[in-house]
Amino acid sequence: MTVTAEIVPNAPTLSDLRALRAAAMPSMFDLPPEVELLRDEVREFAQTVVRPRVLANDLAAADDLDWDVVRAGHEIGLLRLTVPKEIGGRGMGVLGVAVAMEEIAAVCPSTALIFGASLLGQSAVLFSGDQQLQARFVPPFLGDEPVLACNAITEEVSGCDLLIPENAELAADVMTARRDGDGYVLNGIKRFITNGKVAQWATVFANVEGHPGATGLTMFVVPLDSEGVTRGPVADKMGYRACLGTTLVFEDVRVPGENVVLGEGNGWSFMSIQSNQARSIVAAISTGVARGAFEYAKEFAGERVQAGKPLYEHQFTARKLAEMAAKVEASRLLYLQGAYQADNMLPAPVYGPAVAKMFADRAAIEVSEEAMSILGARGYCREYGVEKLVRDSFGARIYEGTPEVLALAITGALYGRRV
Numbered sequence: 417m418t419v420t421a422e423i424v425p426n427a428p429t430l431s432d433l434r435a436l437r438a439a440a441m442p443s444m445f446d447l448p449p450e451v452e453l454l455r456d457e458v459r460e461f462a463q464t465v466v467r468p469r470v471l472a473n474d475l476a477a478a479d480d481l482d483w484d485v486v487r488a489g490h491e492i493g494l495l496r497l498t499v500p501k502e503i504g505g506r507g508m509g510v511l512g513v514a515v516a517m518e519e520i521a522a523v524c525p526s527t528a529l530i531f532g533a534s535l536l537g538q539s540a541v542l543f544s545g546d547q548q549l550q551a552r553f554v555p556p557f558l559g560d561e562p563v564l565a566c567n568a569i570t571e572e573v574s575g576c577d578l579l580i581p582e583n584a585e586l587a588a589d590v591m592t593a594r595r596d597g598d599g600y601v602l603n604g605i606k607r608f609i610t611n612g613k614v615a616q617w618a619t620v621f622a623n624v625e626g627h628p629g630a631t632g633l634t635m636f637v638v639p640l641d642s643e644g645v646t647r648g649p650v651a652d653k654m655g656y657r658a659c660l661g662t663t664l665v666f667e668d669v670r671v672p673g674e675n676v677v678l679g680e681g682n683g684w685s686f687m688s689i690q691s692n693q694a695r696s697i698v699a700a701i702s703t704g705v706a707r708g709a710f711e712y713a714k715e716f717a718g719e720r721v722q723a724g725k726p727l728y729e730h731q732f733t734a735r736k737l738a739e740m741a742a743k744v745e746a747s748r749l750l751y752l753q754g755a756y757q758a759d760n761m762l763p764a765p766v767y768g769p770a771v772a773k774m775f776a777d778r779a780a781i782e783v784s785e786e787a788m789s790i791l792g793a794r795g796y797c798r799e800y801g802v803e804k805l806v807r808d809s810f811g812a813r814i815y816e817g818t819p820e821v822l823a824l825a826i827t828g829a830l831y832g833r834r835v
């Protein structure tokens with residue numbers, strides 16, 4: 417039997433069909449238009465405001481904050497990204513924040529963290545739906561002058577024990593909250609708190625008396641000019657030098673009962689929701705570090721000639737560049753997926769954001785190290801930019817879950833112990 421192809425008059429061509437399909441089914445990876453708009457605005461801010469100051473801010477004293485950069489970020493709404501539009505914010509979810517953070521981190525991850533840590537501090541107050549807390553603590557972010565918040569979990573004695581539910585009972589010397597009349601009295605020492613030195617207020621996790629370890633965590637909003645709060649010293653970090661990580665000492669600090677967020681004893685559950693949201697955002701910061709380092713290496717390998725041809729034409733370098741590109745792309749897809757889940761899933765997802773952060777944190781270290789090697793001696797010198805990203809790349813591997821903390825979260829989800 418012979419099969420003949422019939423020509424159907426006016427049949428759509430292949431390109432018509434492609435166009436029809438594209439119109440009917442936008443790519444699953446398309447960003448919502450308002451997030452695309454935000455990405456472009458933040459890219460412009462990162463390239464024109466942050467980039468010229470990167471070197472100076474990296475070399476500045478450990479306790480110096482570049483308020484001009486913060487002010488310029490505030491002008492485009494970075495400190496009110498997650499505040500609802502109805503009251504003057506930009507109404508972004510985790511996805512919008514993550515995409516914005518990638519753009520800044522591709523230039524300077526520590527500048528990204530100034531904004532990220534402040535948004536993290538605000539997140540509990542916004543999430544709580546508590547109108548009296550919101551009326552008192554959100555308006556400062558809507559004014560003309562920039563104001564920062566921070567989130568204080570890590571302690572002098574307890575670090576990861578505060579993040580691993582199975583270890584909470586064993587956490588030692590956890591900050592205490594003693595009931596006193598209609599309020600609480602806080603005592604303890606928090607460490608490495610980003611923005612702690614300069615923030616107007618902090619969300620602080622403390623254990624209510626009578627609970628072992630960290631099983632009675634309650635979250636409080638504490639104005640940092642309260643009597644009994646001492647700020648400092650600022651940590652002299654290897655990287656992330658543009659943002660300040662500070663010790664906060666609380667000595668008999670009185671906090672009214674209405675400053676409790678989401679009710680006494682609910683600190684643990686909120687912390688896990690907050691971590692899941694923050695992990696996709698930190699994965700985006702690591703993606704930015706990998707991308708920033710890759711961009712330096714790509715440009716250099718395209719121009720630098722050795723043995724009569726550009727470096728990228730040498731097969732060993734080509735292999736490195738291809739793997740670096742793949743790691744940047746994969747990191748981005750994972751954080752977008754984690755952020756999408758964090759914005760849309762109940763209960764809050766553990767697995768997706770943790771996988772995204774684990775992969776992207778590792779990619780940032782590997783890609784920046786390869787970029788440094790591609791630039792040769794220039795990669796080892798400050799003025800070429802890669803050396804700073806190598807130092808910065810190790811930071812995100814520590815905060816919001818070390819690889820070990822993430823591994824426990826991931827296997828917990830795989831074996832059904834946690835969602």
Ligand SMILES: Cc1cc2nc3c(=O)[nH]c(=O)nc-3n(C[C@H](O)[C@H](O)[C@H](O)COP(=O)(O)OP(=O)(O)OC[C@H]3O[C@@H](n4cnc5c(N)ncnc54)[C@H](O)[C@@H]3O)c2cc1C
Pocket residue numbers: 533566567568569570574575576577579580583607608609610611656661811812814815816817818819820821
């Ligand atoms: C740039 C930066 C910004 C930060 N910003 C903030 C902030 O704003 N707010 C805040 O609260 N904190 C912040 N931190 C602190 C950070 O969250 C903690 O450093 C982190 O949680 C680890 O705690 P730790 O340093 O006490 O380490 P430890 O808990 O002492 O851990 C030391 C090592 O032991 C491993 N380990 C611990 N427990 C286990 C276990 N059960 N199984 C296997 N391995 C384990 C850890 O993975 C790590 O490798 C920041 C840190 C950095 C570097």
